[in-house]
Amino acid sequence: MLGTFTFHNPTKLFFGENSLDFLREELPQYGSTVQLIYGGGSIKKNGVYDRVVAILKELGKTVVEDPGVMPNPTTDKLREGVRIARENGVDFLLAVGGGSCCDYAKAVSVSVHCDEDPWEKYYLRFEEPDCPIVPVGCVLTMAGTGSEMNAGAVITDPGTKLKIGHVFGDGVMPRFSVLDPTFTFSLPKYQMAAGIYDIFNHICEQYFSGEDDSTSDYLAEALMKSVVHSSRIAIQNPQDYEARSNIMWAATWALNTLIACGKSTDWMVHMLGQAVGGFTDATHGMTLSAVSLPYYRMICPHGLPRFARFAKEVWGIDPAGKSQEELAAAGLAAMEDWMKELGLALTIGELGATEEMLEGIADATIHLDGGYKVLSREDILQVLRESL
């Protein structure tokens, strides 16, 4: 805990069964016109849509529909959302769905009252909002991204195949999020597993960096252990409330800035995964799982004590009689076994990436330098080749 930092996370969380009822307490303080943001319609099948709309009607809100948010929200969809908000004089953005809907809502929130094109302003020039921000609330139906309690928003430009995340300031965090683990019960197993790996990787990205002793890393290990434990239960029985609730809660705390406090972070797996996602439109969590092991095995020799600690603390591997190298390797092997148990993608080939795409993916990969080894373009190509 050596860095100087600010922690401020005002998002109010309502957790548990029937936590949707808290919409009745929260929504009256915002204006009368609510833009209802959702995805492909799964919330209409599982009844969440009807429950939300009933509460909005009961509160006398005017509901403006904004469906069709795709897994990787596009620049065109973002521009459409901004247009809808402007045309209807929207006072509040209510996202009902997973991280894509929350991310999209935040990207719309900073763009409604700005004249410039949001993609250019926030994703190519990385500017901060200089216009009023429309408040956002989330009703989460999938655990994974942590978007419900942070200020990040990832948007994809299909034209240039660029998938870019912007982490805004505190003012862009959702005002509240409703986290009812039962809403995640109807999610297909593939999406659940992808979400679980997204959570786990968020923690890895913040854990595999730095050499100091930091409370943040102890908290990261705790979250990883809880996610691994609960994921093994959930993959067998997706209706296990206890397991699904722990996964949902761990997801939120994995990416709300807590475990990054006072320390360096890496994020190269996300940079690689996002580049793969830009080319394949594959599910986010699967793009991360597909590149993780080759990446971690490449950087492991450069951060050996942390990888050895990971093996001992997260995977419970007995260090007795093992060299640091052997211990670290055993940790990554245990992680690989767990990933196979969950049915995660272990190659980018199975996600649709081809040999011919590799140069383009490497070009689209944003280079960061927080990790144990700064990757050259050749290193990135090697990770991609080993992931193929």
Add this chain to the structure above:
Amino acid sequence: MLGTFTFHNPTKLFFGENSLDFLREELPQYGSTVQLIYGGGSIKKNGVYDRVVAILKELGKTVVEDPGVMPNPTTDKLREGVRIARENGVDFLLAVGGGSCCDYAKAVSVSVHCDEDPWEKYYLRFEEPDCPIVPVGCVLTMAGTGSEMNAGAVITDPGTKLKIGHVFGDGVMPRFSVLDPTFTFSLPKYQMAAGIYDIFNHICEQYFSGEDDSTSDYLAEALMKSVVHSSRIAIQNPQDYEARSNIMWAATWALNTLIACGKSTDWMVHMLGQAVGGFTDATHGMTLSAVSLPYYRMICPHGLPRFARFAKEVWGIDPAGKSQEELAAAGLAAMEDWMKELGLALTIGELGATEEMLEGIADATIHLDGGYKVLSREDILQVLRESL
């Protein structure tokens, strides 16, 4: 993670060396008259007072002095603080000190604009504030209570020897807290150790309760491990910034509601310790350490799996070849060894309690029922006798 709950903690934290500079960003948004709350004057010796006053003057604030907050803030002092705030039309309460100053500031904050006597309203009748709350900010000079990021305030009535805590709603949380670990460097070793045990016990009180699998308990273990690790460094070298910073950060997260989310809690060690404190005026953390081991050994058979887990996860004890009872006992023995290393009080006798006080202390102990065994009055007397 089985319970339904709300998490909302809007306190903004400024952490690290020179984080005091953030007062320049925060204070301008509040009114012009600031009540400066502090204790016995240690902040005048270590230079913090001068630095704070210089910033207040620079910002053009009117400073109203409110010194002399004692380790266990009294009802009389609370009434004095309310009078000072009213007479000067105070807009903001700035506490500079440890948990006592922060607690006191919060108790004043809910009382300035209320007609009734605060002790009777909040501590005997446990009512909620129904008047405007004066905003509070904290500059922390001692790590321990977690008061800098929660809505709790403990007050003592010397007349009746009652020491009572009230946890208020979100609106009573400090607007911001400044956490500069170097401000804790000049603290006497006895106070540092007491603060460390206060942190550790806050975590224990939330950990030793419930039988479900909860992410909160994994986080609790992480905080305990980090506190134990860093305390062993800090007790040897109180100027070790890394260790002191981890202790300070862990203290905040040990009692800002995070690790209680979705689970039951106990708090009987605090009830016992506060009753001892009411009779002896001993340092808070030492009253907790003095009663802990007899209490935990009494409840251990009723929560055996958790105590066995504590031994394995927090103290790294190998379970091989041990019964659950042996494992649990080994964990408490390791905890006792650590407590001796830190020089903590292990009896209430050394804090000034006598045989004659025991009946009175038992009468003053508030009975709670969240733990693995609900204590009868006879059980409480037994714990106190074993602590003597």
